[in-house]
Amino acid sequence: MKFRSKLVLAASALLATTPAVASAETVKNIVLVHGAWADGSGWKPVFDILTRKGYHVTIVQEPLTDFHADVAATTRILAAQDGPTILVAHSYGGSVITVAGMDSHVVGLVYVAAHAPDVGENEAAMGAKTPSALKNSPAATQKTADGFTYLTRSMFPAFFAADLPREQAVFEAQSQVLTAASVFTTPMTAAAWRSKPSWGIIAGSDKIISPELEAFYYRRANSHTSTLVGASHSVYESRPNEVAAVIEAAAKGASGKTNDARP
Numbered sequence: 001m002k003f004r005s006k007l008v009l010a011a012s013a014l015l016a017t018t019p020a021v022a023s024a025e026t027v028k029n030i031v032l033v034h035g036a037w038a039d040g041s042g043w044k045p046v047f048d049i050l051t052r053k054g055y056h057v058t059i060v061q062e063p064l065t066d067f068h069a070d071v072a073a074t075t076r077i078l079a080a081q082d083g084p085t086i087l088v089a090h091s092y093g094g095s096v097i098t099v100a101g102m103d104s105h106v107v108g109l110v111y112v113a114a115h116a117p118d119v120g121e122n123e124a125a126m127g128a129k130t131p132s133a134l135k136n137s138p139a140a141t142q143k144t145a146d147g148f149t150y151l152t153r154s155m156f157p158a159f160f161a162a163d164l165p166r167e168q169a170v171f172e173a174q175s176q177v178l179t180a181a182s183v184f185t186t187p188m189t190a191a192a193w194r195s196k197p198s199w200g201i202i203a204g205s206d207k208i209i210s211p212e213l214e215a216f217y218y219r220r221a222n223s224h225t226s227t228l229v230g231a232s233h234s235v236y237e238s239r240p241n242e243v244a245a246v247i248e249a250a251a252k253g254a255s256g257k258t259n260d261a262r263p
Contacts, residue, residue: 027107027251029081030057033074035091035114036064036179037151037160038172042090045240050247062096064179067186074100081105086250089114090236091209092183095123101192108254109193110247112236113203116217117188124184126213133207134159148178159207161234193221199250200225201235201243208233224253
């Protein structure tokens with residue numbers, strides 16, 4: 001009996017001190033997708049937090065010249081992942097991951113102040129139904145002669161990045177990536193959130209996408225939803241700790257399962 005008791009105690013101690021037991025279910029691959037008028041560098045604060053915690057984080061750099069090219073850029077990165085992956089997007093990137101998220105590597109989606117249209121929908125039409133502050137300020141968006149859009153540089157800080165340091169917001173206004181107008185009107189051919197679990201972050205003071213539209217998207221997708229009160233559209237930069245916490249919750253909640261049942 002004493003020998004058996006020692007075996008039980010030894011086994012219990014091993015289970016209690018083996019990290020793999022606690023973390024075996026956690027997804028370690030995370031892919032981050034930026035939105036319109038920006039590039040992947042805005043994800044650096046979130047990248048730093050997650051990599052310090054041991055996650056393997058990759059950032060997609062979309063060309064923003066064509067919706068299908070942006071989806072292809074994302075699936076190209078997904079193909080390089082070595083296992084189950086959480087796919088995260090900000091803003092227009094939400095439309096991209098809605099289609100690209102059908103990739104077999106993806107076990108969960110995180111929408112950060114992002115669009116999440118359904119099959120046949122496009123974000124321009126959805127935005128027109130539930131308009132943001134941009135509707136009342138037509139001068140805030142501009143279009144080039146060859147069909148590329150951008151935010152008026154003097155208005156960029158107030159609309160896109162009101163809670164970032166002024167110098168940073170001005171730099172981002174001057175370095176924004178012009179985005180083909182056609183990407184906003186391309187209809188979705190798939191909706192990964194219909195078959196895979198999702199998490200959504202509402203930016204409470206978003207002036208680019210209406211917080212009400214974000215709430216609608218996430219409610220429809222049955223997403224695990226968080227609201228960051230007072231956050232601007234640049235919530236992924238201004239509130240990186242809270243955004244990273246939601247991504248980590250998705251990595252733990254998705255558990256590497258590939259049956260893709262919605263929560």
